[in-house]
Amino acid sequence: EEVGRGLELLESRELLRRVRRSGVPGDVEYVFRYAVSRDVALAQLPGRVLVERHLRAADWAALLDVPRPGLLAFHYDRAIALADADGTPVEAMERRAWEALVGASARAAAAGDDALAVSCLDHALDRCPPGEPERVWLVTHHRRILDSLGTRYRRRP
Incomplete structure (x- = not known):
């Protein structure tokens, strides 16, 4: 539940978007809305x-x-x-x-x-x-x- 709330928050802030059809049936899949956001996030790790x-x-x-x-x-x-x-x-x-x-x-x-x-x-x-x-x-x-x-x-x- 906590992860789901976090993902929804990031989606509401337009950092992520939900994929219409997940690559894994039954799962919810998110992707970064912008590649630059993904790149910045990954660079921090x-x-x-x-x-x-x-x-x-x-x-x-x-x-x-x-x-x-x-x-x-x-x-x-x-x-x-x-x-x-x-x-x-x-x-x-x-x-x-x-x-x-x-x-x-x-x-x-x-x-x-x-x-x-x-x-x-x-x-x-x-x-x-x-x-x-x-x-x-x-x-x-x-x-x-x-x-x-x-x-x-x-x-x-």
């Missing part, structure tokens, strides 16, 4: 706080009933870039990112959404470093799914 908030957002995105690989990848990518810029080791975050995407792929496959399952694996492969021992499994798993789909799935360019 220390890098470590932004890293933590992006990781929390990624954790939330990983729990969605319908996986959103782009959203999940975005928040992990931002957290990793910010941490790397501060000289913080990012290997654990990188691993966490691709593991979350593999998990999202499994949930999508279980729900029968093959295209989404492959998309999640595409994002996971983009984040799994070449020297990672589990990359061989990931590439093999990705190839096996694509082979099983045959012509029913065409990878997006």
